[in-house]
Amino acid sequence: MRCEESVALLPAYLERDLSSEEAFELEEHLRSCGDCRGKLRQLEENRRLLSSNRLRAFTAPPPLADEVMERVHLEKRLRERRARLFNQGVLIGLLALTNLLLVFLLMHRTGDR
Numbered sequence: 001m002r003c004e005e006s007v008a009l010l011p012a013y014l015e016r017d018l019s020s021e022e023a024f025e026l027e028e029h030l031r032s033c034g035d036c037r038g039k040l041r042q043l044e045e046n047r048r049l050l051s052s053n054r055l056r057a058f059t060a061p062p063p064l065a066d067e068v069m070e071r072v073h074l075e076k077r078l079r080e081r082r083a084r085l086f087n088q089g090v091l092i093g094l095l096a097l098t099n100l101l102l103v104f105l106l107m108h109r110t111g112d113r
């Protein structure tokens with residue numbers, strides 16, 4: 001295996017995404033190539049830094065966390081209000097319909113007389 005191939009496979013190797021054959025060939029190459037070992041170590045280091053950054057991102061600073069929570073609550077309240085408004089709308093619609101029906105029936109009855 002040449003260094004180019006080896007370097008191309010390193011990320012997948014770290015993810016354990018290589019076939020056992022590929023991993024074997026790569027490890028064989030790494031054993032004899034200090035350059036690629038160095039690159040592997042660099043990659044590992046980068047990944048470690050990235051994941052620790054990700055952890056830091058999860059614990060958001062309090063103001064941001066508050067804002068997010070507030071938005072979540074607001075969204076929830078809005079959704080509840082919308083649902084209530086929708087229910088009221090349905091109720092009003094039903095009332096209007098029964099009123100119309102009543103008016104129609106009354107008119108019909110007076111027309112009979």
Ligand SMILES: [Zn+2]
Pocket residue numbers: 002003004006029033034035036037
């Ligand atoms: Zn190499």
